Amino acid sequence: MPIITISRGSHSMGKAVAEKVAAKLRYYVLSRDLMLKASDKFHVSQQTLLQALHDAPGLKDRYKNTKQIYIAYVRATLLEMVAEDNVVYHGLAGHLLLKGLDHVLKIRIIANLESRVMRKMREEGISQHDARAVILKDDDQRKKWTRKIYSVDPTDNTLYDMVICIDKLSVDDAVEFICGAANTKAFHSTEACLRKTRDLSLACNVKAALVAEFPEVGITCEYGNLLLYATEKTAHNGKFKKILASLKQDTPGIFNLEVHAGVPAPLDAV
DSSP: OOEEEEEOOSSSHHHHHHHHHHHHHTOEEESHHHHHHHHHHHTOOHHHHHHHHHSOOOHHHHHHTHHHHHHHHHHHHHHHHTTTOOEEEEETTHHHHTTTOTTEEEEEEEOOHHHHHHHHHHHHTOOHHHHHHHHHHHHHHHHHHHHHHHSSOTTOGGGOSEEEETTTSOHHHHHHHHHHHHTSGGGOOOHHHHHHHHHHHHHHHHHHHHTTTOTTOEEEEETTEEEEEEOHHHHTOHHHHHHHHHHHHHOTTOOEEEEEETOOOOTTOO
16 A cells, blocks of 8 residues: 655645545554654754744755755654555655655645635634735745755646645545545555665665765665765765764664765765
8 A cells, every 4th residue: 555645735624634534544644743753863843843844944044954954854754654654644745755655645635725714714713814824924935945945846736646626525525536546556565665665764864864964965775775975075084984884783774885985976865
């Protein structure tokens, strides 16, 4: 069975859809607990991690690579939590954080602005003007974040396998469509899919261990064999070597770890 990502919008319908899909398929819903686990593992506040996935990078973020660091922490944690499939992830950027995995069913739930405004007014007890302002600001931040981090537009429907407009359809209608797609052969996980997930998880965890000190290092992994693409200076750095030795000794699943100095990283490198 696939991993299902349902992009979080500025309304609660995505959450309702995710919960009902998970109940029908007997999947686990992954949302806020991702931030809790990442916070515990990397000793960063949940609010800081949420902001890293939501707010567009500022000048300070770009200078200190803080966004890159926190996103690496969240991605490493997410890959660990979806390694066994049967997960519905309802949150920010799931379709991008899990990029490269063939058995991920990527869903986008949309609604027209006016219905979103009315729902926001009912849910939060705020005025029409305030509801509209909150939604537009949130949408703008999400667009800026996605363009800065991944160089894509989050409203580009080609990033998703299914886009469902919830205006005329009910939550139950959306659930039926998603469950139908999840049960098709195209998204069934195979041993190759599971192996690729484990490899990507290893690469992301190594990235998380290095990113604060060596953010430029690119990493690929196949069958537990990790290739690290680093500058000559980084490759000969004592601290870099020490971190790699510790990772190789303490990380289950790593068969080999090799550094390619002065070689450009492939496009699919973490």
